[in-house]
Amino acid sequence: MGVYRCSDGSKVTQSQIDRRVRQAKAKKLQHCLDKYGYIFCQDCKRNDCKPVDCSHDVSVKECKESGKTELAWDVDNITLRGRSCHARKDKNDVQWNSNLN
Ligand SMILES: [Zn+2]
Structure with a gap:
């Protein structure tokens, strides 16, 4: 199984990453609920932009590749x-990545 680096030099496995990402997403949803009382899209802030997903700004793949895996959680x-x-954001990421190839 792959092992990935954090910027402090520590190493994590994929299963550790999965577990921490899951916890971070749960925390994010809870923050939104605590603050606003409901879950909504923070990009367009529309009530009808659904269903709401937890989306990474820096993708988990990028976090791992740049040796800053801790950003994933x-x-x-x-x-x-x-x-x-x-979907729009992921499409932009794909375009951006393909420009590098
Ligand atoms: Zn939206």
Whole structure:
């Protein structure tokens, strides 16, 4: 199984990453509920942008590749996005990545 580096030099496995990302997403959703009382897309802030997903600003893949794996479970790196905003962002990422190839 792959082992990935954090910027402090520590190493984590994929299963540790999965567990921490799951906790960070749960925390993000709870923050939104505590603050606003409901879950909504933080990109367009529309009530009808649904269903709402937890979306990474810096993708988990990028976090791992840059040796800053801890960003994958950084709550500040997670944004709540409705399905259409999430899809738009992922499409932009794909375009951006393909420009590098
Ligand atoms: Zn949206």
